[in-house]
Amino acid sequence: MQKLVITGEKKLSGELCVHGAKNAALPLLAAAALCSERVVFKNCPGLSDVYASCRILTRLGLECKREGNVVKIDPEGIKNWEVPEELMREMRSSIVFLGAILGRMGRCRLSFPGGCELGPRPIDMHIAALRQMGAVINEEHGILDCYAPKGIRGADIVLSFPSVGATENIIMAACLAKGETVIKNAAREPEIVDLASFLNRCGARISGAGGSTVSITGVNRLHGCEYPVMPDRIVAATYLGAAAITGGEVTLLNARKSDLESVLPVFEEMGCTVFCYDGKIYLGAKKPLRAVRTIRTMPYPGFPTDAQSVFLACLSKAHGTSVMVENIFENRYRQVDELKRMGCKIKTEGKVAVIEGVKRLYGANVVATDLRGGASLVLAGIAAEGKTTVSNIKLIDRGYESIERDLALMGADIKRV
Numbered sequence: 001m002q003k004l005v006i007t008g009e010k011k012l013s014g015e016l017c018v019h020g021a022k023n024a025a026l027p028l029l030a031a032a033a034l035c036s037e038r039v040v041f042k043n044c045p046g047l048s049d050v051y052a053s054c055r056i057l058t059r060l061g062l063e064c065k066r067e068g069n070v071v072k073i074d075p076e077g078i079k080n081w082e083v084p085e086e087l088m089r090e091m092r093s094s095i096v097f098l099g100a101i102l103g104r105m106g107r108c109r110l111s112f113p114g115g116c117e118l119g120p121r122p123i124d125m126h127i128a129a130l131r132q133m134g135a136v137i138n139e140e141h142g143i144l145d146c147y148a149p150k151g152i153r154g155a156d157i158v159l160s161f162p163s164v165g166a167t168e169n170i171i172m173a174a175c176l177a178k179g180e181t182v183i184k185n186a187a188r189e190p191e192i193v194d195l196a197s198f199l200n201r202c203g204a205r206i207s208g209a210g211g212s213t214v215s216i217t218g219v220n221r222l223h224g225c226e227y228p229v230m231p232d233r234i235v236a237a238t239y240l241g242a243a244a245i246t247g248g249e250v251t252l253l254n255a256r257k258s259d260l261e262s263v264l265p266v267f268e269e270m271g272c273t274v275f276c277y278d279g280k281i282y283l284g285a286k287k288p289l290r291a292v293r294t295i296r297t298m299p300y301p302g303f304p305t306d307a308q309s310v311f312l313a314c315l316s317k318a319h320g321t322s323v324m325v326e327n328i329f330e331n332r333y334r335q336v337d338e339l340k341r342m343g344c345k346i347k348t349e350g351k352v353a354v355i356e357g358v359k360r361l362y363g364a365n366v367v368a369t370d371l372r373g374g375a376s377l378v379l380a381g382i383a384a385e386g387k388t389t390v391s392n393i394k395l396i397d398r399g400y401e402s403i404e405r406d407l408a409l410m411g412a413d414i415k416r417v
Contacts, residue, residue, distance in 0.1 A: 004390040004404055005415050006381035008363060012248035012410040018236045018255045019401045020045040020069065020229035023306075024191040026093040027168045028198055028229060029053040030100040032073040033060060034175055035202055037224030043254075044071040044229050045401045048394065052090040056083055056097060075224075083110040085143075091398065095123055098146065099169030102135060103176045108146040125166040129157045133173055133181065154179030154218060162187040162299045167214070168195055174216035175204045183214045189300040190259050194230045201225045233259035234306045235400060238375050240264075240283045241310040242407060244272050245317055245383040249284040250410060257281065262303045266292055266311065270318055291320030291357060297327050305329060309376035312336070316344040317383055318357040326351045335373030338366040342380050342388065363388040371399045378403060382412045 020043040030053065032039040044050060046069065054064045054071065060083070063074040081101050088094045088111045101108040112123070127137050130146065132155040138145045154177050159166055167187040172195075174181035186192070188210055196209035202225050205217040231254045243250040244267060257264070257276040264274050264281075269292045273284040292315065297305040305328035315322040316339065326332045333348045340346065341364040345356040363386030368374025374396040381388030390396075393416070396403055404414045 001391065002393055003417055004378060004381075004393055005417055006363070006378065006388040006390070007413040008361070008382050008384040008386065008388060010246065010382065010411055010413060012243050012246045012382065012407070012412055013250065014410040015251045015253065016239055016406055016409060017253040018231040018239070019043070021191060021194070021232035022047055022049055022399045023093070023234075024194040024230045025050055026053055026091070027096045027172070027191065027195045028227070029057060029071070029073070030096045031172055031195060031199055032075055033057065033062060033078060033097070033100045034104050034172060034199070035075050035222045035224050037075070039073045039075065039224045040226040041071045041073070042069065042226065042228040044069055045232065047399060047401055048397045049091045049093065049399070052087065052094070056087050056094065059083065059087060060101065078104065081105040081107040081109060085111040088112070093165070095126060095165055096168050096172070098126060098144070099130065099172035102130065102146055102148065103152055103173040106148045106151060108144070110144055112142050112144070123165070125159055125161070125163050126169045129159070129166060129170050130173060132157055133177060152177040154181040154216075156182045157184065159183065159185040161185070162212070164189050164192065167192055171195060171199070171206065171214065171216055174218060175199055175206070175222060176220070177218040179218060181216045181218070184212065186212055186214045187299065188212060190230060190233065198225070198227045201227060231255055231259070234304065234372070236260060236281065237263050237307045238310050238379070238400070239406065239410070240267060240281065241314050241379055242382060242410065242412070243283050244270065244285045244289060245314045245379050247285050248410070249282070249286075252281045254279065255281040262301060263307055266295060266303070269293070270314065289314065289318035289357070291315065291318045291322040294323040294325060296325040299328070305332060306372050308332060309335060309372040310379060312346065312353065312355060313339065313376040313379040315355040316346065316357060316380065317361065320357055322355045322357070324353040324355065326353070334369040335376050338369065338377055339380055341366055342384055344380065360385055362386060365389045365391070368392040368395045371395050375400065375403070378407070378414075382407060382414065
C-alpha cells in the first residue's frame with residue numbers, strides 16, 4: 001500500500017500549473033458518449049477517477065486513448081448501454097453516465113455509484129427528472145434499469161436543490177431529446193458551464209448555463225470537437241493553502257480568479273496577500289495567519305464544500321478561533337480525528353466545527369478518510385514538526401495528479417513510498 005511520507009516545517013514557494021478539473025473532466029468524458037464523431041479533450045488530468053471513466057467508455061464500445069494530458073475518444077463504436085457494478089462503484093460521479101447513455105441509446109442499466117463516504121447523496125432528483133422526460137426507471141437490488149419507450153422528450157423541471165449531478169444528467173439527456181427542456185433552480189458551478197460549452201461546440205443548443213435557469217433544445221445529432229478541460233479550482237485552493245499554512249508564497253498558472261471568488265477573500269482575511277493577473281494567481285503569507293469570521297459552505301457561488309477541508313487545516317495554525325459551518329454534506333468532518341493526532345484543536349457538533357489555532361502542529365501517522373480530507377492531512381503534514389505519514393492515499397489520487405510532485409516543486413519534503 002502506498003503512503004506519503006512528509007517532513008514538515010518548510011516554507012513553500014514556487015510556481016505551479018493547475019491541472020484540469022476532476023469535476024469538469026468526468027461529465028465531459030460521459031458527454032462524449034452523446035457524440036457521433038471523434039472528441040479530443042486537452043488538459044485532461046491523470047486521475048484515478050478519469051481512468052475509471054475511460055474504462056466505462058471502453059466498456060460501452062467507445063475507443064478511448066490517452067496521450068499525456070490529451071484524451072481521444074471515438075464514439076462511433078458505441079453498442080452497449082450497461083455499466084457493470086464494479087465500474088460504477090469506483091467513483092460517485094459515475095452516475096453522470098446515466099443521462100448520457102440514456103440520451104444516446106434510449107436505454108441504460110447501471111448500479112448505484114460508489115465514491116467517498118460523505119453522507120447521503122441521494123440520486124432521487126436525477127431519477128425524478130428523467131422520469132419527467134419520458135424515462136421508465138425500475139430500481140431493484142441496487143440496480144437502475146432505465147429505458148425510454150417513446151424516446152426522451154423535453155420537460156420543465158424544477159430542482160428542489162441545485163444539485164450539480166442532477167443538472168448535468170438532465171442537460172446530457174436533453175441534448176438529443178425531442179423538444180425543449182428547461183431546468184429551474186439549476187446548479188451554477190463553473191463545471192456546469194464547461195459541460196454546456198463543450199456540448200454547444202458539438203452542436204447542442206444550450207443557453208443559460210451558469211445561471212439558475214438552463215434551457216436545452218434537442219437536436220438530431222452531436223458532432224465531435226477538440227476541447228480544453230477547465231483548470232481545477234479546488235486543486236488551486238489546495239496549493240494556495242499549502243503556501244498559506246507554511247508561511248510561503250506561490251504563483252499558480254492556469255488559474256481563474258472567477259472560479260475562486262468565494263475563496264480568495266478568505267485567504268486575504270487570514271492575512272495573506274493575493275494578486276490576480278494574466279491567468280495567474282499569486283499568494284504570499286509573510287505574516288502569521290489569523291482567524292476569520294464564520295465560513296459557511298453553500299452551493300456555487302457560495303464557499304465550496306470541497307475547499308472546506310483545506311481551510312480546516314490552514315485555520316488550525318491561525319491565531320484565534322474560527323468557525324466552519326458545513327451545509328452540503330453530513331460527514332465532511334471525518335478527517336478531524338486525524339488532524340487532532342497532529343495537534344489541531346477542533347471541536348465539532350453536527351454541521352459546525354470550531355477551530356482554535358495553535359502555534360505548532362506535530363507529525364503523526366494518519367489515514368486519509370476521503371479525497372479532500374486526505375488533502376487537509378497533507379497540508380497539516382507539510383506545516384508540522386517532524387515526520388508525518390499519510391496512508392490510504394488512493395483517495396487523494398482521485399482528485400490530485402501527483403500531489404507529492406507538485407508540493408515538492410514548491411520545496412516540500414514529501415515522498416510517495
